[in-house]
Amino acid sequence: MKFGVVVFPGSNCDADALHAFKDVMGQPAVFLWHKDHDLAGVDCVVLPGGFSYGDYLRSGAIARFSPLMRDVREFADKGGLVLGICNGFQVLLELGLLPGAMLRNKDLKFLCQHVTIRLENDQTRFTRKGRKGQLLNIPIAHFDGNYYAPPETLREIEDRGQVVFRYVDAAGRPTPEADVNGSLNNIAGLVNARGNVLGMMPHPERAAERLLGSDDGRVIFESLLAAL
Amino acid sequence: MIDQRILDNHNLTRGEYDLIVSLIGREPNLTELGVFSAMWSEHCSYKSSKVYLKDLPTQGRAVVQGPGENAGIIDIGGGQVIVFKIESHNHPSYIEPFQGAATGVGGILRDIFTMGARPIALLDSLRFGPLEAPRNRAIMEGVVSGISSYGNSIGVPTVGGEVYFGENYALNPLVNVFCLGLADKDKIFYAKAEGLGNAVLYVGSKTGRDGIHGATMASAEFGKETEHKRPNVQVGDPFKEKLLVEACLEVMGRGVIVGIQDMGAAGLTCSTAEMPAKSGTGIEIDLDRVPQREAGMTPYEILLSESQERMLIVARPEKVAEVRAVFAKWDLDAVEIGRVIEGGRMKVRFHGDLVVDVPVGAVVDLCPAYRRPVADAVPARGAQAERPMPVPRDFAAVLRRLLASPTIASKEWVFRQYDHMVQTNTVLLPGADAAVLRIKGSPRALAISLDGNSLYAQLDPRTGGKIAVAEACRNLACVGARPVGVTNCLNFGSPEKPEVMGQFKAAVAGISEACLAFEIPVTGGNVSFYNDTEGASIYPTPVLGVVGLVADVARVVTPGFKRAGDAVILLGPVTDELGGSEYLKAIYGREDGPAPSIDLAVERAVQETCLAAAEEGLLASAHDLSEGGLAVAAAECAFAAAGRLGCRLDLAFALRPDALLFGEGQSRILVTAAPDKAGAVLELAAKRGAPASRVGEVGGDGIRIACSGEILVDLPAAEAHALWSGAIPAYFAIKEG
Numbered sequence: 001m002k003f004g005v006v007v008f009p010g011s012n013c014d015a016d017a018l019h020a021f022k023d024v025m026g027q028p029a030v031f032l033w034h035k036d037h038d039l040a041g042v043d044c045v046v047l048p049g050g051f052s053y054g055d056y057l058r059s060g061a062i063a064r065f066s067p068l069m070r071d072v073r074e075f076a077d078k079g080g081l082v083l084g085i086c087n088g089f090q091v092l093l094e095l096g097l098l099p100g101a102m103l104r105n106k107d108l109k110f111l112c113q114h115v116t117i118r119l120e121n122d123q124t125r126f127t128r129k130g131r132k133g134q135l136l137n138i139p140i141a142h143f144d145g146n147y148y149a150p151p152e153t154l155r156e157i158e159d160r161g162q163v164v165f166r167y168v169d170a171a172g173r174p175t176p177e178a179d180v181n182g183s184l185n186n187i188a189g190l191v192n193a194r195g196n197v198l199g200m201m202p203h204p205e206r207a208a209e210r211l212l213g214s215d216d217g218r219v220i221f222e223s224l225l226a227a228l
Numbered sequence: 229m230i231d232q233r234i235l236d237n238h239n240l241t242r243g244e245y246d247l248i249v250s251l252i253g254r255e256p257n258l259t260e261l262g263v264f265s266a267m268w269s270e271h272c273s274y275k276s277s278k279v280y281l282k283d284l285p286t287q288g289r290a291v292v293q294g295p296g297e298n299a300g301i302i303d304i305g306g307g308q309v310i311v312f313k314i315e316s317h318n319h320p321s322y323i324e325p326f327q328g329a330a331t332g333v334g335g336i337l338r339d340i341f342t343m344g345a346r347p348i349a350l351l352d353s354l355r356f357g358p359l360e361a362p363r364n365r366a367i368m369e370g371v372v373s374g375i376s377s378y379g380n381s382i383g384v385p386t387v388g389g390e391v392y393f394g395e396n397y398a399l400n401p402l403v404n405v406f407c408l409g410l411a412d413k414d415k416i417f418y419a420k421a422e423g424l425g426n427a428v429l430y431v432g433s434k435t436g437r438d439g440i441h442g443a444t445m446a447s448a449e450f451g452k453e454t455e456h457k458r459p460n461v462q463v464g465d466p467f468k469e470k471l472l473v474e475a476c477l478e479v480m481g482r483g484v485i486v487g488i489q490d491m492g493a494a495g496l497t498c499s500t501a502e503m504p505a506k507s508g509t510g511i512e513i514d515l516d517r518v519p520q521r522e523a524g525m526t527p528y529e530i531l532l533s534e535s536q537e538r539m540l541i542v543a544r545p546e547k548v549a550e551v552r553a554v555f556a557k558w559d560l561d562a563v564e565i566g567r568v569i570e571g572g573r574m575k576v577r578f579h580g581d582l583v584v585d586v587p588v589g590a591v592v593d594l595c596p597a598y599r600r601p602v603a604d605a606v607p608a609r610g611a612q613a614e615r616p617m618p619v620p621r622d623f624a625a626v627l628r629r630l631l632a633s634p635t636i637a638s639k640e641w642v643f644r645q646y647d648h649m650v651q652t653n654t655v656l657l658p659g660a661d662a663a664v665l666r667i668k669g670s671p672r673a674l675a676i677s678l679d680g681n682s683l684y685a686q687l688d689p690r691t692g693g694k695i696a697v698a699e700a701c702r703n704l705a706c707v708g709a710r711p712v713g714v715t716n717c718l719n720f721g722s723p724e725k726p727e728v729m730g731q732f733k734a735a736v737a738g739i740s741e742a743c744l745a746f747e748i749p750v751t752g753g754n755v756s757f758y759n760d761t762e763g764a765s766i767y768p769t770p771v772l773g774v775v776g777l778v779a780d781v782a783r784v785v786t787p788g789f790k791r792a793g794d795a796v797i798l799l800g801p802v803t804d805e806l807g808g809s810e811y812l813k814a815i816y817g818r819e820d821g822p823a824p825s826i827d828l829a830v831e832r833a834v835q836e837t838c839l840a841a842a843e844e845g846l847l848a849s850a851h852d853l854s855e856g857g858l859a860v861a862a863a864e865c866a867f868a869a870a871g872r873l874g875c876r877l878d879l880a881f882a883l884r885p886d887a888l889l890f891g892e893g894q895s896r897i898l899v900t901a902a903p904d905k906a907g908a909v910l911e912l913a914a915k916r917g918a919p920a921s922r923v924g925e926v927g928g929d930g931i932r933i934a935c936s937g938e939i940l941v942d943l944p945a946a947e948a949h950a951l952w953s954g955a956i957p958a959y960f961a962i963k964e965g
Contacts, residue, residue, distance in 0.1 A: 009467070009470070009471055009558065009559060010381070010467050010470055010471075012381075012382065012383020012470065012650055013383070013650060015651070016650065016651060016652045019652060019668065020652075023668070035557075049650075050383060051380070051381040051382075051383075051466070051467060051470070053467065054381060054465070054466065054467025054468075054470075055381070055467075056467065109644075109645050110376050110377075110380055110645045110646075110647070111644055111645070112380075112643075112644055112645070112646060112647045112648055112649060113644050139649055141380070141647040141649060141650065143380075203649075205652065206649050206650075206652055208652075209652075211655060211666060211781065211782075212649070212652060212654065212655065212666075213657070
C-alpha cells in the first residue's frame with residue numbers, strides 16, 4: 001500500500017509520518033509537494049501535523065488553498081483514503097471534507113502530553129483492526145484542538161457513528177477532566193459520512209514504536225493496510 | 229563629530245575609540261563607529277572573558293570544531309557528528325519576555341543549522357524571581373509561551389532543561405537556550421567567504437528597524453528606565469525560520485554554496501565582517517540591494533538591525549541561479565548584495581557612496597582584551613556553627629514543604645506547553661535526569677543535561693563551577709550515557725565589578741578542573757555579563773550543557789521505581805552537609821554556606837559505577853540526589869514509577885537526621901536493582917572505590933525513611949505527588965469570580 005505525505009510550508013510532522021509508514025510499517029511512502037498537482041498514484045493521502053503557513057491565521061486556513069488540495073479533494077470525492085493528523089485534521093475541517101471547526105484549547109495553552117482515547121467505531125477503514133471500546137495511549141501536541149460543531153451537526157455525526165475517538169480517563173470514561181482541550185463530546189477524531197476521510201488530533205505516528213512509550217497508534221496503520 | 233556623548237551611547241571608551249582611529253588611520257564616521265561598537269561589545273567580543281576562557285580544556289580526539297565557530301562539533305562515529313551550543317537571551321527576555329525568549333530559540337537554531345546540521349533538540353535553563361510576585365509570574369508565563377511558540381512551530385522538540393527560582397532573578401531573569409543538531413560528517417559548513425569574485429547572497433526575512441544595537445544593550449546594566457529599550461528586542465517569525473532551515477539544508481545538501489553565516493547579534497555587520505575575516509579575504513556589499521521592511525532606513529540602521537531569520541551565503545557565480553531556485557521553491561528571496569574581494573577590507577555602499585571602508589581584521593579580531601581588576605572570591609564558611617538551627621520535629625512536614633517549593637516541584641506545567649515529541653526521537657520525556665534521543669537507524673542514543681546551581685556558585689564560585697559539570701555528567705550517568713562534549717553559558721554580573729570578575733575567574737577555573745577530571749572538551753558557549761539591574765548583580769550562574777552517548781538505547785535507565793522488592797542502593801558518600809541546601813532556604817530562609825564539597829575522584833568513581841551497572845543491564849532505576857537531598861530523590865523515584873510505587877529505606881548513619889534526609893552532599897545516585905543483582909552492583913562500586921550501601925527496598929505506597937530503625941518520614945506517595953505536581957499550576961490558576 002502506497003502512502004503519500006503532503007508537505008506544506010511549515011509542516012513539521014511530515015518526516016515523522018513518512019518514517020512511520022516506511023521504516024516502521026515497511027510500506028512504500030513518498031512526500032507530495034503542496035505546489036504540485038500530482039498524487040503519485042498513492043493509495044492513501046496523509047495530511048501531517050505541523051504549523052502550515054505558521055498558522056498565523058486560523059490553523060489550516062491557508063493550506064487549504066495549496067494547489068495540491070484540489071487533487072486531494074477529487075481523490076477523496078472518488079473514495080480515496082485521506083488521513084489528517086493534528087494540523088492535517090484542521091486542514092480537512094477548513095477544506096470542508098469534515099464538519100466542524102477547532103477552537104483554542106480550553107486553558108489557552110499549547111498541550112503536549114500522552115492522552116487516553118477510546119475507539120468508538122471499529123467499522124471504519126481506519127479502525128477495523130481495533131475493537132470498539134479499546135483504549136489507546138497516543139500523544140497530542142496542539143494549541144487548537146478544541147472541537148466545535150453546531151448542535152444539529154453534532155447530533156448528526158454522533159447518530160451516524162462518525163465519532164471515531166474520544167478523550168477518556170484511565171478507566172475509559174469520557175469525563176470533563178479527561179477532555180483536555182475542551183472538545184465537544186470529548187471528540188478526538190472524526191470520520192466523514194462515507195468513511196474514507198479521518199481527522200484526528202492525537203498523533204498515531206508518535207505512537208508507533210514501543211521505544212517511544214507506546215505503539216497503540218499502529219492499530220490505525222494496520223487497519224489501513226487491511227483496507228486495501 | 230564623534231564626541232563623548234556618542235561614545236557613551238555606543239558603550240565605547242575613549243581608549244577604545246583611540247584604538248579604532250589608529251587601526252583605520254582616520255576618524256570613523258558614525259556608521260563605522262556603529263560597526264565597531266557592535267563587534268567590540270562585550271557580547272560579541274568576549275573582551276573581559278577571553279583571557280580566562282582560553283584556559284578551558286578544548287582538545288579531544290572526537291572534537292571536530294571547538295570554540296570560535298557558530299557551534300561546537302563532536303564526531304560520534306558512523307559518519308555522523310553532533311553540533312551543539314548554548315546561548316543566553318537574558319536581557320531581551322526581561323524587557324519583552326515572549327519575544328525575548330522566542331528569538332533566543334530562533335537564534336540558537338540558526339547557529340546549529342548554519343553549520344549543516346538539522347536541529348533535533350532544544351533545552352532551556354530558566355531562572356525567575358519567586359512566583360509569589362505577579363510580575364515574576366508574568367515574566368515566566370511570557371518566557372515559556374515564547375519558547376513554546378517558536379520551538380513548537382518550527383518542529384524541533386524541547387526535550388528538557390531546568391527551572392530555578394530566586395529573589396536575585398526578579399529583576400534579571402535568565403533564559404539560556406541550548407540546541408543540538410545532527411549532521412553527516414562530510415556535510416559540515418563554515419562561515420567562509422572564500423574565492424575572489426564569489427557572490428554574497430542575502431536570504432530570509434527583510435531587514436527592519438527592530439533589534440538595532442541588541443548586542444550593545446546586552447552589554448550594559450539596566451536601570452529603572454528599561455521600557456524605552458523595548459524596540460531593541462527583535463520579533464520572531466518561526467514560520468520563516470522553518471522555511472530557512474529547509475532551504476538552507478537543501479542548498480547545503482546539493483553542495484552549491486561555499487560558506488554560510490547567520491545574522492545574529494550585530495546582524496548584517498557581524499556576518500559581513502566575520503566571513504571574510506575567517507578566510508583572509510574582503511567583502512563589498514551594496515545596502516540598496518538589501519531587502520528592507522520599511523523605507524528611509526539609514527546605512528547605520530541597516531547594518532545594525534537584528535531583524536531575525538536572515539542568513540548570508542557565499543556561492544560561486546555559476547551556482548547562484550541554483551541557490552535562488554531552491555529558495556524560490558520555499559517562497560524565500562535570495563538576493564545578491566555583493567561579492568568577495570581581495571584586500572581584507574569591508575566596503576559598504578549606500579546610494580552609490582562608500583559609507584564603510586574598514587579592515588575586517590580590525591573589526592573582528594583586534595578588539596582589546598581586558599584583564600579587569602579582580603577581587604578573588606572567598607568561599608563562604610558556615611554560619612550554622614554560630615546560629616545553629618533546631619532539628620525539626622516533623623520531618624514529613626518538612627518534606628511536604630520542600631516538594632511544593634517551586635525549584636523542586638514538578639515542572640510539567642512548563643514542559644507540557646512544549647512539543648517535546650516531534651521528530652519522534654524522544655525516548656525519555658522531560659523530567660528524567662537527562663533527555664534521551666534515539667538516533668534513527670542506529671542502536672545508539674544521545675543524552676543531554678543542562679545544569680547549574682547558583683547558590684552553590686554564590687557561596688563558592690569555584691566549587692559551584694565544579695559541581696555544575698559534575699552534576700550534568702551525573703545526570704547523564706543516571707540514564708546510562710557517557711559524556712562526550714560540553715558547552716557552557718556563564719551568566720554573571722558586571723565585569724567592571726572586581727568581585728564579579730573574581731567570581732568569574734574562580735567559576736571558570738572550577739569548570740576547567742572538572743572537565744579535565746572527566747576528560748571532556750568544552751566546544752563553545754556563551755558569556756553573559758552585565759546581569760545587573762539597579763546596581764545589584766545576580767548570583768554567579770554558570771550553566772553547563774553536557775552531551776553524552778548511550779551505546780544501546782535498549783539499556784537506557786529511567787528514574788522511576790520498577791518492582792516491589794527491588795533493592796535500593798545509595799551510591800556515593802553520606803555527609804552531614806547542610807550548606808547551600810534548598811532545605812535551609814525553603815524552611816529557614818537561610819542561604820548559609822559552605823557550599824557542598826566535592827571530590828572529583830569520588831564523583832568519577834560513583835558515575836563509573838552507575839554507568840557500568842547500566843551497561844551491564846543490572847539497574848532497574850537510577851536518579852541523582854540534588855536539591856532536597858535523599859528524601860526528595862526517593863519521592864521523585866516514586867512519582868516516576870507506574871502506579872506510584874513507594875520505598876522503605878533504613879539508613880544506619882549517625883548524623884543529624886535533617887542532614888541525612890535533606891542535605892545536598894554531592895556525588896550521590898539512588899539506584900535500584902532486582903535483589904539477585906544488588907550484589908553485583910555493590911561489587912562494581914567496590915572495584916571502583918565508590919562508596920555504596922544497600923539502604924532498603926522498593927515497595928508500599930509511601931515514602932518511608934528510617935534511621936537505624938527509627939522512622940523519620942512516612943508520607944503516602946499519592947499525597948506527596950499531589951503537592952509536588954500541584955505547586956506550580958496553583959500559582960497560575962485562573963481565579964474564578
